[in-house]
Amino acid sequence: MDAPEVEEEEGRRWDPTTLTAVVVGAGPTGALAAHYLAMRGYKVEVYDKGARPSPGDAASVPLVLTSRGAIAFEELGLDGQRRVGPTATPLRGVWDMVGRRLRPLDSSSAFRRTFVTDRSGLAADVIRAAEQRYPNTVRFHFNTELTRAELKNRVAGARPSTSEPADAADVNASAEIDVPYDLLVGADGLESTVRRILKAKVKDFGVIRPVEETAGYRAVSRLPRPSREPLTGFYTHRPQEYVYDWSAPGKPSVRLYIDIDGSVGGLVSGLRRWDDAAAAAAELQAAYPDSFPEEWAAAVGQQVSSPALGEPRHAAILQCSQFYGPRTVLLGDAAHAVTGASGPMGLGQGPSAAVESVRTLALVLRGAQDDLDKVPEVYSNVRGDAVMAMQMLEFMELTRDSERARRLKFASWWFAWSAFVTQGFRWLAETVGGLLSAVMPKTFLSAPQVLARLEDRRIGYSEVIKMLQGYASPVVALLLGAIFVGLFMAFNRALA
Ligand SMILES: Cc1cc2nc3c(=O)[nH]c(=O)nc-3n(C[C@H](O)[C@H](O)[C@H](O)COP(=O)(O)OP(=O)(O)OC[C@H]3O[C@@H](n4cnc5c(N)ncnc54)[C@H](O)[C@@H]3O)c2cc1C
Structure with a gap:
């Protein structure tokens, strides 16, 4: 089904057709966000410091999108988009080329379908579709970098990022221009400038990278x-x-x-x-x-x-205390990067989560009727739980393989220690789940079966974490209870 050209709703107090969204970054997340915002009626200005993406270009990386991420592309009804969705070939499995074995992937339903594609090719498709559908409201400015944002006045600063002439007619080769906005969208990836601005200007805004792969x-x-x-x-x-x-x-x-x-x-x-x-x-x-x-x-x-x-890239988990500031939201890798270690077969978590954040923003915009004073905080709260659960699973998965764990750099001893505790939690969940599912296979799932449920986009990360906690927590409570009773008895004996 084709998406409507512009969404229409009754009784809006905030009228998107009078509002400007400035999107920073035209990767898959930024391109998708621009498309969604234009669909709601916003005037959208997108700035990317790189060149216009094209398949196989220098910024290309293979992206794996599970059905969690794919749904965002399917919903837009992009006919010319052959990479992700009903007209693309779903991933059938991963060949272990050393052992010459195929590890099949369940792509049996739309809720479980995974795609592998090229980042820049996908972004290019979405950009082209947005430009064709909303020629009067969406503008992409390439080779143009966002450098600053005055959050109170709602003005951003952009300037050409290369010696090449910028695509934007209004940015001349040397000047930085002021770009007024009603909503600032940071979709500018792992090294986000928008996030850096929020960190500098918003009280209590915290960012950590608990672990990085060496x-x-x-x-x-x-x-x-x-x-x-x-x-x-x-x-x-x-x-x-x-x-x-x-x-x-x-x-x-x-x-x-x-x-x-x-x-x-x-x-x-x-x-x-x-x-x-x-x-x-x-x-x-x-x-x-x-x-x-x-x-x-x-x-x-x-x-x-x-x-x-330049230097090769290092995968990292990136955590923010919140995904918003005044009239500002962070999307995709700018908000919550992961390493790609987690998930069924260890594929697709990062990009899927990145585009999932765009969908969450679109749902919140609609739910809050574009009240931009409320949208950023509500979006951040709605997104927060899912991201926390996803990153917990990621952390658990990343440190599980001892060979891989040796190549990790933790931000402090605290994260190294919590990785150790996480593994204990996982071991308990696996042992208890394994026993229960062996005894009552119809009632209980083993831990790997619980994790495999993530392949289905209807199952949330938080649900999976809760199921694993359901296995591990009673054992931890029993252990703590036994320690307490032991100490109490020892104390009594000492007093007697
Ligand atoms: C080299 C590399 C390798 C990767 N490998 C994998 C992988 O193996 N597996 C995996 O799952 N994921 C991988 N990723 C992550 C994956 O590409 C992202 O999850 C996905 O592209 C969605 O991210 P995004 O659109 O949020 O950010 P990105 O794709 O990183 O796009 C961010 C965009 O913002 C632009 N930008 C940045 N700063 C500014 C600024 N100040 N002003 C204007 N524009 C700006 C950048 O030019 C870029 O186009 C990789 C990313 C990179 C860069």
Whole structure:
């Protein structure tokens, strides 16, 4: 079903057609937010410090979107969008390329369907659709960076971010311009400027990165066709059908997929040398001599060692005390990044959560009838619980694998200790759940079965955490009770 051109509601006190939203960032989150806001009638100005996204560009990374994230794209009814949704090929599984085994993924219903695609290609599709549908109300300004925001006066500052002429006609090559807004939307990713402004100007606004992966990673794209297939029938697989995973303890890992144009790309992480093409290629060849094609190792080496790329990126969990400020909201990675460790098969949590935040904002705008004095705080509160539960699960998953845990950098001893406690909690939930589900399989689920329920977009993160707590908490309460009774008896005996 096509989305309405502009949403109409009776009796609005705040009229979106008189309001301007400034969206910072035109990644998947910002592009989607611009589309939703225009659909509600807002005038939308989007600023991105990078170039207009296009499939396979320098900012491309493979994104995995579970049905939780995919629904946002489906709802917009974007006909030209072939990457995520009913006309795209759902992910059928992950090939373990070392053990030559397929780990299938349940894509049996729309509630469980997962897609793998290219970040920039997806953003490009949504931007194009927004420009076509709302030519008079949405404007994208590329190579233009947001540098400041005066939260009281509701004026942001933007200036060209490169020596290239900016797309925006109103930003000349040297000047910074004032951009008035009614709502400021920070969809500017992990290193968000909007978040930095909120941290500097909003009392009690806190940001932490409790844990970061020390192994860096980089995207690769358009790998050449190798002389031998990495897997029998590899080139008969449909685009987006599988993810191909090379990983082993202590070795670099590679995750590839076939994009909709038939090209092969993906992500490489944990290389020892990023600055030397031959060394990187040799490391991959030595790690996976039988399964990783020589031509790909050479191409990956060339791509990841390009001096233009700067430092490899490190995945991190990012937590904010709130996702709002005066007339300002944070969306996507700017608000709550995760590492991608959690979730069924360890896929899709980050980008899905990123676009989920746009949907939450859209629902709150509608529910609060665009009362922009209320929307930011309500959005933040509504989003808060789901994000906290998601990040707890992420933390639990991330520290579970001891090999992976060794490559983590905790922000302080407190987080390292809480990772240890979290593992204890998980162990209890697994043991109790395992016992109960073995004895009464129809009544109880095991912990992995509980976690697998997250594949279904109707199941919330908070529900899953509560189910696991239901297994672990009684045991913790019993243990604490036993300690208390023991101490009490010992005390009594001492007094006697
Ligand atoms: C190099 C890289 C690798 C990644 N790898 C993975 C992965 O393997 N798995 C995974 O699940 N997720 C990965 N992600 C995260 C994933 O890309 C995001 O979850 C997803 O793109 C949605 O994020 P977003 O739109 O919120 O932010 P982003 O996609 O990061 O987009 C933010 C946009 O904001 C713009 N911007 C930033 N600051 C400003 C400013 N001051 N003014 C104007 N514009 C600004 C940027 O140019 C960018 O276009 C990766 C991200 C990056 C950058």
